[in-house]
Amino acid sequence: ETGVTQSPTHLIKTRGQQVTLRCSSQSGHNTVSWYQQALGQGPQFIFQYYREEENGRGNFPPRFSGLQFPNYSSELNVNALELDDSALYLCASSLGGTSGRGEQYFGPGTRLTVT
């Protein structure tokens, strides 16, 4: 086990609603990255938080936002949900900065279904 936890495990929302997903990083890790994985595809980078600040963002609209807390846990918020937001949302924990080669360790994911 990686020690990375995510909640909730599954979620069903209606189009237009808002959702908050949560992630607790592995002990000793200061960086959390979020990924979206649609069925049959590889994970796509959403954004990364390093020491409570956004440290890079992928090609996702502003309605995807997040934050990181002093204990390095993190939240992903998605506003105005669309049907295409249905996916597995993965949180990955790592030691950022110049440490390590960039290995990231994933939580079990939150499966979001938008109807």
Add this chain to the structure above:
Amino acid sequence: RKEVEQDPGPFNVPEGATVAFNCTYSNSASQSFFWYRQDCRKEPKLLMSVYSSGNEDGRFTAQLNRASQYISLLIRDSKLSDSATYLCVVNPAQAAGNKLTFGGGTRVLVKP
């Protein structure tokens, strides 16, 4: 062109056989490379890092060819439990942070 490309497969492999597959990446400045394994409806799990000199971990061997910009994974003596999707992952050179770029995955099915 996708940043990281993989043959989606599936590769149907008899138990005990050897299977190998590649992935190509477009960013020549990429610094770190990994193979992750993903079981159906589960999270990706780090299988191994890929080093310039090539590296081996038990039945798994990874190679990096920077000149041709591809990474390979070879699995020897395949086990039924090796059935999974193998994700090629690249850490592109960035000023800060470790943002991973994933390929679409190669599906491997090991059959008795």
